[in-house]
Every structure is written in structure tokens, then in C-alpha cells.
Amino acid sequence: MLTKDFSFELPEELIAQLPTEERGASRMMVLDAPESGAETAASTASGANRYHRMVADIVDLLPANTVMVVNNSRVRRARLEATTRNGGTVEVLLLRHIHETGKGGCDGAWEVMLSKAKRRRPGEILGLPGDRQLEIRERQDSDSWLVTIQPGIDDDYLQQYGRVPLPPYIRRMHQDIDLDRYQTVYAETTGSVAAPTAGLHFTPEILSRIREKGIQLCSITLHVGLGTFLPVRAERITDHAMHREEYTISKETARAVEQARAAGRPVLAVGTTSVRALESSWQDDNTLATGAQSTDIFIYPGYRFRAVDMLFTNFHTPESTLLMLVSAFAGKERILAAYQEAVQLRYRFFSYGDAMLINRWSRPLLQNQP
Known part of the structure; x- marks a missing residue:
């Protein structure tokens, strides 16, 4: 077929x-x-x-x-907006948390999707809200990356800074109703x-x-x-x-x-x-x-x-x-x-x-x- x-x-x-x-x-x-x-x-x-x-x-x-x-x-509030050192913006979609510390805690490595993926390079540092840094480590496959976020983030952090990960065919920003x-x-x-x-x-x-x-x-x-x-x-x-x-x-x-x-x-x-x-x-x-x-x-x-x-x-x-x-x-x-x-x-x-x-x-x- x-x-x-x-x-x-x-x-x-x-x-x-x-x-x-x-x-x-x-x-x-x-x-x-x-x-x-x-x-x-x-x-x-x-x-x-x-x-x-x-x-x-x-x-x-x-x-x-x-x-x-x-x-x-x-559903996790899995979309974050990151910034490059030159002031550009990169959208981060958290796919899977790899290391956990304690109940509900999220620390260390994540598998993510990144916007403008062709421009991204291992070793690049991106800034996240709440004084966090994201380091790009390596490509997982053609669609995702392995990154490290420090200090670690948890679902309380995502409740404050994350956005609802609406699918791409919904062509609008998330709203309170979501x-x-x-x-x-x-x-x-x-x-x-x-x-x-x-x-x-x-x-x-x-x-x-x-x-x-x-x-x-x-x-x-x-x-x-x-x-x-x-x-x-x-x-x-x-x-x-x-x-x-x-x-x-x-x-x-x-x-x-x-x-x-x-x-x-x-x-x-x-x-x-x-x-x-x-x-x-x-x-x-x-x-x-x-x-x-x-x-x-x-x-x-x-x-x-x-x-x-x-x-x-x-x-x-x-x-x-x-x-x-x-x-x-x-x-x-x-x-x-x-x-x-x-x-x-x-x-x-x-x-x-x-x-x-x-x-x-x-x-x-x-x-x-x-």
C-alpha cells in the first residue's frame, strides 16, 4: 500500500x-x-x-x-520560547523527559523539537524564561534533539512559563480556553x-x-x-x-x-x-x-x-x-x-x-x- x-x-x-x-x-x-x-x-x-x-x-x-x-x-505545557545569544527566538517543544529526580521533578536531559532546526548546532546555548539555559547536545534523528536544561525544570515551571502544545493545523496562538x-x-x-x-x-x-x-x-x-x-x-x-x-x-x-x-x-x-x-x-x-x-x-x-x-x-x-x-x-x-x-x-x-x-x-x- x-x-x-x-x-x-x-x-x-x-x-x-x-x-x-x-x-x-x-x-x-x-x-x-x-x-x-x-x-x-x-x-x-x-x-x-x-x-x-x-x-x-x-x-x-x-x-x-x-x-x-x-x-x-x-498534556504537559510543553512549548517554550527560547532566545539565542543574538536575540533571535527559537520555539522549543519538550517531547520526552529523560532523567527525573523525585516525584514530579524533571532535571537534566530532554528530547525536544526546535524551530529553525537547520540553524541549530551542538554546543549552542539558548536562554529560557526563569533564568534557565538550554544546551543543545546532539541530534537524536531528523526531527528531534537531545538537550540539557539547567537548572532543572518541573511541571510547576511549565505551568508558569509553558504554553499548550496545539497541533500545527490549528493556525492560531493558544488561548485561555485551551x-x-x-x-x-x-x-x-x-x-x-x-x-x-x-x-x-x-x-x-x-x-x-x-x-x-x-x-x-x-x-x-x-x-x-x-x-x-x-x-x-x-x-x-x-x-x-x-x-x-x-x-x-x-x-x-x-x-x-x-x-x-x-x-x-x-x-x-x-x-x-x-x-x-x-x-x-x-x-x-x-x-x-x-x-x-x-x-x-x-x-x-x-x-x-x-x-x-x-x-x-x-x-x-x-x-x-x-x-x-x-x-x-x-x-x-x-x-x-x-x-x-x-x-x-x-x-x-x-x-x-x-x-x-x-x-x-x-x-x-x-x-x-x-
């Missing part, structure tokens, strides 16, 4: 630049399981088993015995450089209704890293290398997913990050590996899913690894047809955009509506 096979035309005005006025007020396209368990090319083209709801309707659609897995990673809305309501463990955006739709009220219905809500922690910002540059998708991301799965979450799989109950992953963590940890004995782990899994059409039955996700960028993942989950032609309809119906795309619920489970979701 070629990267260009995952391209589609998207009018720029459909790229959401701001969140909806109220959290949870987005539209949701549903790609449901067919009655027969098999979908024909004709039904794919006609939009059979594809319908439109609002995000809050997910409570009525999901079976009461669903296990729902969310990513509780918290401090709240570019964070899930259940975010706990700081470490991501981008939000697990599918979770941005959920409100405390929607989550309360989910629990009241009997749906089991579980969490994993996967810190979103560099790969979120990088395009697929390879012509053939199999030549693309994913960046490694760190994640943790608790014994409680693993047990809930394992029991659901054994009983034939559906497992819903909220976001592609939850999918990647669960699929990376699924073992041949039908259990999930637990504890702190890392993954560079690349999921594209032809992949056999073993842990996940349903996916709640946003609409993704053309030719991206995320679009390839959802194409693997739902079928490439089916996804591209759905995206074409989303464009026609003026859905909002990407991080602050609308949502999609994809069902691969054995029964259509419409059967669960009251």
Missing part, C-alpha cells in the same frame, strides 16, 4: 480551530456492524450501517456490558505533548450516565509523543517507522478487558492511543501484559485486532498513521467513503472536531437503543 492511497480532499474551513462552545456538543458519525456480519461493496458505497448522532447519544448506543477504556494522560478544553476531564498523569483528543468530548455528566448504565470505565496511560506531529514521508507505508511511546496498563484494567473478551462482551477503546496500548499488550494466552511498557506498533490495513471491538475517535488528517489505523479497523474503502460524506455534511475535523464511533462487534449498536 502507498501513502497516497490514504489521501482525501479536505476544505481548510472544516479544520476546527476552536472547540465547540460546550464540551460534549459535537456530532458523531456511527459506522455500525452490519446485520449479516459482512458488508458488501454496494452497501459501503450507499452508506448502509452509517448514521449520524450527537456524542451524548453514545450512552444509548453502547451495550450495558461494554468495557470502555480511556487514556488518562495529561488550558481547559485541550485536556480531558479525566486527565491524571502528566506526560503527553498532544491531547488524546477523542476523550476531549466527554463531560462529567456523560461519564456519569455511562457508569449508571453499567458500562465499566477503565483507563490506561499512554503519553502521546513525537509521532503525532510527524507526517508519513515514505512512499510505501511499510517503510514508515513509528516513534516509540511509553504507556502503562494496570492490573484492574487488564482484568476487565480479559474478562470481557472471554465472555464475548464488547471492549470500546476511546482514541487510537488506547487501541495502540491494548493491542500492543495483548498476548497469545489471551491476557494483557501489565505495568510500564513502550510501543512502536504501526497498525494499518491487514492488521488483525485482538483486544478491541469498538473505537471512538476523531476524524484524522490525510495520509496519517491515525487514518491508516482506523482504516485497518473499519476497512479502507469504508473509511474513505465515510470521510467523503463527512466533508459533504460539513463535519468538523481533527483535534477540536467531531467524532466517529466504529463498531466491529458481533451485533449492531442500533439494537441497544431504547
